[in-house]
Amino acid sequence: MMIATINPTTGETLQTFMALTATEIEHKLDLADSTFQNYRKSSFESRADKLLKVATILEDDAPEWARLMTLEMGKPFQSAIAEVNKCALVCRYYAEHGADFLKDRVVETDASYSYVTYQPLGVILAVMPWNFPFWQVFRFAAPTLMAGNVALLKHASNVPQCALAIATIFKGAGFAKGVFQSLLIESGQVEQVIRDDRVKAVTLTGSELAGQKVASVAGEVLKKSVLELGGSDPFIVLEDADLEEAATVAVEGRMRNNGQSCIASKRFIVVEAIAPKFEKLLLEKFQALKIGDPMAEDTDIGPLATPAILAELNHQVQKTIDMGARVVMGGKPLQGKGNFYPPTILTNIPEDSPAMTEEFFGPVALLFTVKDVQRAIALANNTSLGLGACVWTQNEKNIERCIRDIEAGSLFINDMVKSDVRLPFGGIKRSGYGRELSVEGIREFVNIKTIWQK
Template structure:
């Protein structure tokens, strides 16, 4: 059984049954049967389902948000915003999906060649707890539009969210098997990937989980998309709007209690404006209020679990042992709950392990650099390459950052965020492949070449 635990109180919540081998077999058989029909379904039937899903999410957004808040601790207002983003995601693929599937014909020496986008089958999605609705929808919406069907293996701590998403699909009129919640633990994943009825795999999660899933998919010769960890640089140069950069840096670091793969985690600040930036950034971080995530006045909820809180505390301790200075914060808050106060680490040795790790909590590392070359070198001196945020009004600097930062995404003079329209993904140990937009839909489609004689 899966046990839900409220990280804000430590109280036990609902319990959810795990699928046994018989249940897994039934789900896979149902998915295969559903795909045989859905793969040839008219496009207007697919768009109608996406619009109906958007309607159901919108009509139930508060109830859905409350489940996420109870299970993983994000503030209710941010959970509602996440559900609203899901609505936008469904609408985007309903409106634009047909154009993503348009054929393209080019001349060849003996006639023409047409590229056709065709679905490939059931897609297994292994999704994390940090954005428990949005992470699912950004695979689910394009998969349905493409003519594929979805199998969701959600995180163990967000099984209530997983069940709610499946219920929304049922209420929206999804045919049986087009979307199923596969309530299994990680030790069952390799067997599901190996099953011939599963066509491909997408995972959002840790580097370790990505390695195991990639190995299983490789053995089965199946397509896999991996969106893994990140320790994103947030670079501030002298020409930037310092006040706005500092304000956005606070939001970037503490949104979702710092548990976002594309949070700005390493603040890399030019020496000329370092002190001015730090004054504003530190004041903003100190003002962050951690507390009851159901309270509208709360800025930041608890960590997703007590284990996650302790992991962050251990990382902070190791940073201090390596010679870093904890300016403030990173302290337990209250008598109950997995709360931490927002904090800042400085003087982190650049050759230390912690400088190259992902800190998945509300603690920032701040580094001072002398020029753009040092900023780029430091930004790239990690195993990850997911996102980045750069703050400059100098066109030459902007070009350098866009070209030379080894990351899948760079935001200029804004905090990095995902959008249904834009490709999302990373390089190096942050994974490979892309989600969202036509790029994400095409990851799990067969681009078939059709040759026609003159």
């Protein structure tokens, strides 16, 4: 697999990189391991100070980092700016709260003194995706480094310049070179890194298939793993919802990052009493979206990240249409340069079609009509995935029912699913396991050690 920057707006190959050799990987592993022996003894204050400097570097040069994301994977520039600022936020959050999250916890027992202490594990490998090329990395790195671990990043092969830039940012903030390193390696080289004794744990954000492979290898060598995989998030609209607000947020929830988000709203499940009106509103708002150059300020939707992603999405859409779905709008790739796919709405979704069973990674909304809340919940749960969900209603009984019965790692009421540094983030079922962010995130890669002193 080529490690290259290929502009998804033009298709032009801008820069290529050679994958690290086995010798070069060995050098980086050795540097990480030796660096950890000193870094684990550093104070929380020292780590926090450097994380705050990382945040400042991100904010001061936000346009530079944002432009790099847009160049490599097509994210609209304004969205990329917001992503950089969110990365700074997560660094500040753990700099301010990390020490408190990991302070010793005294427990009264029969011992003279007993407590729980949280100690770093060592070298942690992160296998990260292209769709949020800065955020996914920083939401892993900030808590990991604050806990006293060191990090190795295997980033997606289509965002190598982002990977190298992130390593430069950590070095510029004063972290020793071995604390955070980017490995420009191919997917076939990941297994050897996971198996290396110096690597103590691994986290992956990506596809189900990638998660299965990483978890299998980590399981063989009995190493901790955290997985955040796909999502087919339901967006449930009940009869008493504010339809104008719900439709407005539906567009944002589906189209963020050009539709390429695990927690994007993908299945719009609407009760039949208000379905025609909601479809009309959604169509009007989709038609108002502007597709074009992601660097332009007024662009709503840029290109998909790669030709392969475009081809896969189009295959799913065409197969669903062939099986009987109705096209409300869109449904075919745009002609010309770049990986552009138009905003698309499909309804009358047939059973066993891709739209019923697969995640659609792009600007395609799947619209379902159901009779009532009971059927809405049943359809929402009729998926192997369980990342996020949202429901639009003012009815407290229905809210309580959805909280109790919807199978997902998070449920948002009258808002779209999003990640917040203060709240744990992750999924259930085939959407993965483990949590990122909040106090739960920083405790994923530590030794929770019991101390009993008599």
